[in-house]
Amino acid sequence: MIPQSSLTIVAPIQPSAEALAGLGVALGKLKLDPAGNHLVPFGDFERLHYARFVILDATTDPSNGQPVAASLALSCCFDGSADGFLRELVVGAAEGLRVIFSHSSEGPGQGDQALLAWLRRHQIPTQTFYVNTLGRTVSQIHQEAQLRDRIERFLDAAPRAAAGSATSALRQDIQEHVRSDEALAWARQPVAPFPLAWRLRDGLDRIGGIALGLLLGLLALPFLPIFLVLLRRSEIKAPHPRQDPNFRLSQFNRRHLAQDEDFTIQNQFSVLGFIKPGLFRYFTLRAILAVANFVVHHFFRSGDLGTVRLLNLYGVDTIHFASWIVVDGGRRVFFMSNYDFNLEDYMNDFINKVAWGLNLIFGHGSNYPRTDWMVLGGARDEQVYKAVLRKYQVRTQVWYCAYPDLSAITINRNAAIRAGLFADLDSAAEQAWLALL
Amino acid sequence: MNLELHDIQGIIARGYGKHPAAAYLLLHVAEPVAARRWLGALIDRIQTCEQRPDPAVPCFNIALTHPGLAALGLDPEALGTFPTELQEGMTEPQRSRALGDDGAAADPKGTPRHWAWGGTGHQQRPVHCLLMLFAVSPAELELAVEAMTGSLADGGLALISRLDTSLLADQAKDGGVREHFGFRDAISQPGIQGLHPQSGNLPQVPAGEFILGYTNAYGLITECPRVHRQRDPDGLLPPAEFGTHDLGRNGSYLVFRQLDQRVKAFWQFLDQASRDPDGSANPQRRLELAARLVGRWPGGAPLVESPEQDDPALATENSFSYQQSDPQGLRCPLGAHIRRSNPRDSLSPNPGSAASLAVNATHRLLRRGRTYGTPLSASFDPEEILRAADGEQRGLHFICINANITRQFEFVQRSWINNSQFNGLLDETDPLLGPRRLPSGRPTDQFTIQGCPVRQRISGLPSFVVVRGGAYFFLPGIAALRYLASLTP
Numbered sequence: 006m007i008p009q010s011s012l013t014i015v016a017p018i019q020p021s022a023e024a025l026a027g028l029g030v031a032l033g034k035l036k037l038d039p040a041g042n043h044l045v046p047f048g049d050f051e052r053l054h055y056a057r058f059v060i061l062d063a064t065t066d067p068s069n070g071q072p073v074a075a076s077l078a079l080s081c082c083f084d085g086s087a088d089g090f091l092r093e094l095v096v097g098a099a100e101g102l103r104v105i106f107s108h109s110s111e112g113p114g115q116g117d118q119a120l121l122a123w124l125r126r127h128q129i130p131t132q133t134f135y136v137n138t139l140g141r142t143v144s145q146i147h148q149e150a151q152l153r154d155r156i157e158r159f160l161d162a163a164p165r166a167a168a169g170s171a172t173s174a175l176r177q178d179i180q181e182h183v184r185s186d187e188a189l190a191w192a193r194q195p196v197a198p199f200p201l202a203w204r205l206r207d208g209l210d211r212i213g214g215i216a217l218g219l220l221l222g223l224l225a226l227p228f229l230p231i232f233l234v235l236l237r238r239s240e241i242k243a244p245h246p247r248q249d250p251n252f253r254l255s256q257f258n259r260r261h262l263a264q265d266e267d268f269t270i271q272n273q274f275s276v277l278g279f280i281k282p283g284l285f286r287y288f289t290l291r292a293i294l295a296v297a298n299f300v301v302h303h304f305f306r307s308g309d310l311g312t313v314r315l316l317n318l319y320g321v322d323t324i325h326f327a328s329w330i331v332v333d334g335g336r337r338v339f340f341m342s343n344y345d346f347n348l349e350d351y352m353n354d355f356i357n358k359v360a361w362g363l364n365l366i367f368g369h370g371s372n373y374p375r376t377d378w379m380v381l382g383g384a385r386d387e388q389v390y391k392a393v394l395r396k397y398q399v400r401t402q403v404w405y406c407a408y409p410d411l412s413a414i415t416i417n418r419n420a421a422i423r424a425g426l427f428a429d430l431d432s433a434a435e436q437a438w439l440a441l442l
Numbered sequence: 443m444n445l446e447l448h449d450i451q452g453i454i455a456r457g458y459g460k461h462p463a464a465a466y467l468l469l470h471v472a473e474p475v476a477a478r479r480w481l482g483a484l485i486d487r488i489q490t491c492e493q494r495p496d497p498a499v500p501c502f503n504i505a506l507t508h509p510g511l512a513a514l515g516l517d518p519e520a521l522g523t524f525p526t527e528l529q530e531g532m533t534e535p536q537r538s539r540a541l542g543d544d545g546a547a548a549d550p551k552g553t554p555r556h557w558a559w560g561g562t563g564h565q566q567r568p569v570h571c572l573l574m575l576f577a578v579s580p581a582e583l584e585l586a587v588e589a590m591t592g593s594l595a596d597g598g599l600a601l602i603s604r605l606d607t608s609l610l611a612d613q614a615k616d617g618g619v620r621e622h623f624g625f626r627d628a629i630s631q632p633g634i635q636g637l638h639p640q641s642g643n644l645p646q647v648p649a650g651e652f653i654l655g656y657t658n659a660y661g662l663i664t665e666c667p668r669v670h671r672q673r674d675p676d677g678l679l680p681p682a683e684f685g686t687h688d689l690g691r692n693g694s695y696l697v698f699r700q701l702d703q704r705v706k707a708f709w710q711f712l713d714q715a716s717r718d719p720d721g722s723a724n725p726q727r728r729l730e731l732a733a734r735l736v737g738r739w740p741g742g743a744p745l746v747e748s749p750e751q752d753d754p755a756l757a758t759e760n761s762f763s764y765q766q767s768d769p770q771g772l773r774c775p776l777g778a779h780i781r782r783s784n785p786r787d788s789l790s791p792n793p794g795s796a797a798s799l800a801v802n803a804t805h806r807l808l809r810r811g812r813t814y815g816t817p818l819s820a821s822f823d824p825e826e827i828l829r830a831a832d833g834e835q836r837g838l839h840f841i842c843i844n845a846n847i848t849r850q851f852e853f854v855q856r857s858w859i860n861n862s863q864f865n866g867l868l869d870e871t872d873p874l875l876g877p878r879r880l881p882s883g884r885p886t887d888q889f890t891i892q893g894c895p896v897r898q899r900i901s902g903l904p905s906f907v908v909v910r911g912g913a914y915f916f917l918p919g920i921a922a923l924r925y926l927a928s929l930t931p
C-alpha cells in the first residue's frame with residue numbers, strides 16, 4: 006500500500022479578455038479527451054487518481070468591496086509524494102503546462118527546471134484531505150476490477166455446475182481458475198502493507214496528535230464560554246439565505262453546471278465561497294480544518310466518512326477523494342470532491358447522514374443556511390441548502406478520473422474479493438466471500 | 443394539521459377504481475382568453491378529495507405544464523418561482539441524460555426526438571394541459587370525452603392527443619389490476635398522514651411529500667410557487683412569505699411518462715434464459731425468473747414473503763420490509779423492480795432501522811397511472827403470449843404525484859432504477875425498465891439473482907420498455923385554478 010497525496014497549483018490569470026479566451030481554448034482541448042489529449046495527457050500518469058482544472062473567477066469580496074483576481078487551479082490526487090509527482094508531471098507534460106499557464110500573470114519561464122520551480126512557487130497547501138481508502142493505488146484498483154471481472158465471467162460460463170457445487174469446492178474452482186491465469190499472478194499474494202517506516206511515523210503522528218489535541222483542548226477550556234457567546238452572536242447576526250427569496254426558489258446555474266455531470270458513475274464537484282467576515286470565523290474554520298484533516302486521516306480512511314457507531318452516527322461511503330483549501334489569502338475556501346452517482350444523491354446523503362459535519366466546516370461560509378451551535382440546523386434546511394450549494398458551485402473545466410465507472414462501494418468490494426480469494430476461511434466466511442460476487 | 447380536502451384535486455387521494463374507464467386529453471392553449479373562460483367553467487366539476495367520487499358522473503382532474511401556465515397568462519415573475527425541473531421540462535438534454543432517455547443510454551426509439559408527444563421533434567405542438575377523465579363505463583367515458591372535446595374549440599384549446607386507457611382486471615376478480623407483462627400492479631402505495639388510515643406496520647409518509655403547503659419528511663414546507671400580492675388583488679390565493687400569495691398550496695406535481703411495453707420480447711427473453719440444458723422450455727423456471735425481475739409473483743405475492751411460489755393469500759400484501767428477512771437478496775433479488783423502486787429499509791444509514799426508513803420516506807411516489815392497449819393474452823398466460831402476434835402498442839401511462847420532482851420521481855428513476863451500481867450491484871439496471879448501457883457505453887444489461895452457494899447472473903437483457911412521451915405538470919389546488927382562470931393580461 007502506498008499513501009495518497011494531493012497537489013494543488015493556483016496561479017493568477019492575466020486580467021485580460023484575451024488571456025481568459027486563450028485559456029478557454031487550451032482547456033477546451035483538454036476537455037475533449039482528458040486522458041489522451043496532447044497537452045496534458047492525464048491518462049499517461051500511472052499513479053494519478055484524479056485531476057482537474059478549475060477557473061476561480063474574479064469577484065469582489067462582499068465584506069470589504071476589495072477585488073479578488075481570477076486564477077487557475079490545477080489539482081491532482083495520486084499515489085505517493087507530491088514532489089515526485091510534480092517532477093513526473095513536468096517530464097510528461099511540460100509543453101502543455103507551459104501553454105496553459107502562459108496565460109498566468111507571471112508565466113513559467115523556459116526550460117523544465119524553470120517550470121518546476123514555477124509550479125512549486127504556486128503550489129498551495131491543502132488544509133484537509135480525505136481519501137476513501139488510504140493506501141489503495143490506481144493500479145490496485147484496476148487490477149482488482151479485472152480480477153473480479155474474470156471471476157464473474159468464470160461463474161457465468163458454468164452456471165449450473167456452480168449452482169450445484171458445494172461452497173468450498175466452488176471456491177477451490179475459482180482459486181484454480183485464477184491460479185491458472187498468468188496475467189493474474191499478482192492476485193496470489195495479498196496487497197503489500199504500508200512500508201514499516203511509514204507505519205511508525207503514522208503511529209507516532211497519531212499519538213502525538215491526540216496528545217496535542219488533549220492539551221490544547223484543556224488549555225482552551227476556560228475560553229469555551231466566550232467562544233460560545235461569540236459563536237452564537239455570529240450565528241444570529243449572519244445574513245440567512247432562508248430570508249432571501251432568491252435562495253428559496255430553485256437550483257442556481259443548474260443547466261450550466263449539469264452539462265458536465267452524469268456521464269459516468271462518478272461525478273466531480275468544485276465549490277468556492279467566501280468565509281463569513283471577521284477573524285473569529287476565520288480562525289475557527291482553520292482550527293476545524295486542521296482537526297478534520299487529522300481525524301479523517303487517522304480514523305476515516307477505510308471506505309467510510311463519518312460513521313461512529315458509538316454515537317449512532319452513520320457516514321457516507323460514496324466519496325473517493327475530497328480536499329478543502331483556503332485560497333485568496335484566507336478569504337475564500339475552495340472545496341473539491343470526487344463522488345459517486347448524481348449530485349442529488351450526494352446532497353441527500355449529506356443532509357440525511359452527515360449534516361453535522363457539513364455544518365461544522367461549511368457553516369463558516371457566507372450564505373450557508375443558518376446553523377445552531379455549529380452542528381445543528383444548517384444543511385438540514387434541505388431546499389435552501391441545495392440552492393446554496395448550486396449557487397457557489399463552480400464549473401470544473403477539465404476533469405480526469407482514472408476509473409470513472411467504478412463506485413467506491415464497488416472498488417471496496419473488489420478489494421474484499423481479492424483479499425479473501427486465497428485467505429484461509431472457515432465455512433461461514435467462505436459463504437460470505439462468495440456472496441461478494 | 444388538517445388537510446384542506448376541498449381544495450385538493452381528487453387524484454391525490456384516489457385512483458378512481460370505481461371509474462374503470464379513463465382517458466387523458468393532451469391540450470394546447472391557442473387562445474388564452476377563451477381558455478381561461480373554459481377553465482373557469484370547468485372548475486366546479488373538478489373532483490376534489492372532499493367528496494366521494496359519484497359513480498353517476500365522470501370525474502375530472504386537470505394539470506398544466508410550465509409552458510401551459512405561461513400560455514394561460516401567468517406573469518414571468520410567478521413563472522420563475524416554479525421548481526427548476528418544471529421550468530426546464532422533462533426533455534431538457536441534461537435531464538434526459540440523467541433519466542436515461544438520452545440516445546447514449548436509451549433505446550434509440552425512446553429518445554425525446556422520437557416521442558409521440560411532449561418530445562423535442564420539430565412538428566410537435568407543446569403540451570400545455572392534461573385533462574384526466576374517469577367514468578364508470580366506456581360508454582359514459584365516450585359521452586364525457588365527446589362533450590369535452592366539443593367544448594375545446596370555443597375554449598381556445600386544441601387537442602394534441604387523446605390517450606386511451608384500458609384497465610386490465612386481475613383474474614382474482616377482487617378489483618385488482620394487472621400490467622401488460624402480466625403482474626398484479628397498484629398494490630403498494632405510500633400511506634399519507636391525514637389522508638389514509640394507518641394500515642400495516644410500515645410508517646406513514648407526511649402529507650407534504652405529496653401536497654404542497656404541508657410539512658414534508660424533513661419537517662419543512664416544500665417551496666411553493668407564488669405570485670406577487672399585487673397580482674392577486676382579489677385575494678383568491680392565501681398569503682405567503684415575502685409579500686406574495688401562495689399559488690402552490692394544496693397543489694402538487696404530476697409526472698407523466700408513456701411507457702410502451704414489449705410484452706412478447708419480455709417473455710421470449712425469459713423463455714430463452716430459463717431453458718433446460720437440453721434446450722427445452724421450462725415454464726416453471728421461466729415464471730420464477732419473471733417473478734425475480736419484478737420482486738412479486740404475477741398474482742402479487744411478494745417474494746420476500748413467499749420466495750418459492752405465488753400465493754393468492756398474499757396478493758395485496760404490502761407491510762413487509764427487507765433487512766430482517768432477506769438482507770442478501772436470497773428471497774427477493776436486490777435488483778428486482780420493486781426492491782429498486784422502493785428499497786424500504788434496505789439502504790444506509792443502518793439498514794433495518796428507523797433511520798433507514800426515514801431516508802426512504804423522502805423518495806416515495808404516489809402512482810396513479812393506468813395501462814393502455816389490449817393485452818397480448820387475456821389470461822396473461824406466458825404460453826399464449828409467446829404464441830401471439832405482437833404488433834399493437836400497449837403499455838403503461840405511468841403517472842406519479844410528488845411534491846418535489848427532483849427528490850422523488852427523478853431520484854427514484856435515476857439513482858435507483860437507472861443506477862448500475864445500486865446497492866452493491868454491478869453493471870445492471872432495473873430489469874423491467876432500466877437503460878441497458880451507461881452513457882459511456884459500458885453495458886448494463888445483466889441481472890443478478892443472489893443465491894447459495896453463489897449468485898446466478900443472466901445477461902443480454904434487451905429493452906422491454908420504451909418511452910413514447912412524457913412531461914412534468916403542475917397539479918394546482920382549486921383556489922389556484924380559480925386564480926389562473928381569472929388572470930387578466
Ligand code: HEM
Nearest residue numbers: 621625626627628629630701780783784838840854855907
Ligand atoms: C412499464 C413500466 C413498468 C412496469 C411494467 C411496472 C411494474 C410494476 C409492478 C408489477 C409493480 C408491483 C406492484 C406494486 O407493488 O404495486 C411495481 C411497483 C412499483 N413500481 Fe413499477 N412498473 C413500471 C414503471 C415504473 C416506473 C417508471 C417507476 C418509477 C419511476 C416505478 C415505480 C414503482 C414503485 C415505486 C413501485 C412500488 C414498489 C413498492 O412499494 O414496493 N415503476 N411496478
